[in-house]
Amino acid sequence: MPHYEPSVSRETPSAHSAQPYADTPIAAAAERASQVLTPGASGTLPRPASPRIMTVANQKGGVGKTTSAVNLAAGLAIHGLGVLVIDLDPQGNASTALGIDHRQPGIASVYEMLLDDVPLRDAIQRSPANERLYCVPSTLDLAGAEIELVSVVARESRLRNALDHDVLAELGIDYVLIDCPPSLGLLTVNAMVAAREVLIPIQCEYYALEGVGQLLRNIELVQAHLNKELHVSTILLTMYDGRTKLADQVAAEVRGHFGDKVLSTIIPRSVKVSEAPGFGMTIIEYDPGSRGSMSYLDASRELAQRASVEGGLA
Ligand code: ATP
Numbered sequence: 001m002p003h004y005e006p007s008v009s010r011e012t013p014s015a016h017s018a019q020p021y022a023d024t025p026i027a028a029a030a031e032r033a034s035q036v037l038t039p040g041a042s043g044t045l046p047r048p049a050s051p052r053i054m055t056v057a058n059q060k061g062g063v064g065k066t067t068s069a070v071n072l073a074a075g076l077a078i079h080g081l082g083v084l085v086i087d088l089d090p091q092g093n094a095s096t097a098l099g100i101d102h103r104q105p106g107i108a109s110v111y112e113m114l115l116d117d118v119p120l121r122d123a124i125q126r127s128p129a130n131e132r133l134y135c136v137p138s139t140l141d142l143a144g145a146e147i148e149l150v151s152v153v154a155r156e157s158r159l160r161n162a163l164d165h166d167v168l169a170e171l172g173i174d175y176v177l178i179d180c181p182p183s184l185g186l187l188t189v190n191a192m193v194a195a196r197e198v199l200i201p202i203q204c205e206y207y208a209l210e211g212v213g214q215l216l217r218n219i220e221l222v223q224a225h226l227n228k229e230l231h232v233s234t235i236l237l238t239m240y241d242g243r244t245k246l247a248d249q250v251a252a253e254v255r256g257h258f259g260d261k262v263l264s265t266i267i268p269r270s271v272k273v274s275e276a277p278g279f280g281m282t283i284i285e286y287d288p289g290s291r292g293s294m295s296y297l298d299a300s301r302e303l304a305q306r307a308s309v310e311g312g313l314a
Pocket residue numbers: 060061062063064065066067068089093180181182238239240267268269270271273274275292
C-alpha cells in the first residue's frame with residue numbers, strides 16, 4: 001500500500017442539488033456548483049513542461065498564504081493538473097484544509113524530510129479533496145526546526161534536496177506549492193531555495209505593502225547566493241472588500257508597483273472561504289458555486305495559462 005493514500009476519508013457535501021427556481025441566487029450558485037463538479041466540465045489546463053515549484057510567501061501574518069495555497073492547488077487539480085502542497089508552517093493549516101490528519105502520532109511529515117532524511121515518497125499523502133492533489137503535512141515538531149536546522153549541513157537546501165523529481169514524475173505532479181510560515185527564517189529560506197517562483201498574496205487592507213520591501217530584499221539575497229533562478233512571478237490580491245474605497249486604492253497601488261505580475265483575478269473577502277478549513281475542506285469542495293470558489297478557480301486558470309511565460313508548456 002503506497003504511503004500517499006489518504007489517511008482519512010469523509011463525505012463530500014452535497015448541499016447543492018439543483019433548485020427549481022433558476023433565477024434565484026441559490027439556484028444560480030447550485031448551477032455553477034454542478035458545472036464545477038462535473039468531471040471534465042471545468043476544462044483542462046496546459047501542463048507545464050516540468051513541474052512549476054512555487055513558494056507562497058509573505059512574512060506578514062494572516063494575508064491569505066495558506067488559503068491561497070490550498071485553494072489554488074484545488075483549482076489546478078480540478079482542471080486536471082497534478083499538484084503537491086508542501087505545508088511548511090508548524091501551524092499545519094494547509095494540511096488541515098486539505099483533509100490530512102497531521103496530528104496522528106508517528107506520521108512522516110515535512111519535519112522528517114528536512115531533518116531526518118525521510119524521503120518524499122514516505123511523507124506524501126493524497127488529499128481526499130481530489131485524486132490529483134497531494135500534501136506533505138506539517139506537524140508541531142516543525143516549530144523546533146528553525147533552531148534545529150541551524151547546525152545541520154546544507155541547512156538552506158534541505159527541502160530542495162528532498163524534493164525527489166522521480167516521485168513527482170511518477171505521481172504526475174505539475175505544480176508544487178509551498179506554504180510558508182509568517183517569517184523570513186530558515187523554513188522560508190528552504191522554500192525559496194527549493195522553488196523557482198515566488199507567489200506573494202497581498203491583502204487588500206491597510207498596510208498591505210508593509211514588509212513587502214523586506215521580503216523582496218530577502219528574495220534578492222537568496223537569488224544572489226543560493227538560487228539564481230528565484231523570482232517573483234505572481235502577486236495575488238486577497239480579501240478584497242468591494243464596499244470600501246480602501247480596497248480599490250490598495251489594488252491600484254499594488255498594480256502600479258508590480259504591473260502584470262498581479263493576477264487580474266482578485267479574491268473577495270467571503271465568510272465561506274474562512275469556514276471551509278474548519279471542515280477540513282477547500283472552498284471548492286465546501287461551496288463550489290460560491291464567489292470565493294469561483295474566484296480561486298479563475299485565479300488557478302490564470303496561473304496555469306501564464307506557464308508559457310514562465311518555463312514553457314508540455
Ligand atoms: P499565517 O501568516 O498565520 O500563516 P496566512 O497568511 O496563511 O496566515 P490565512 O490563514 O490563509 O493567512 O488567512 C488568515 C485568516 O483569514 C484565516 O482565518 C482565513 O480563513 C481568513 N481568510 C483568508 N482568505 C479569506 C477570504 N478571501 N475571505 C475571508 N476570510 C479569509
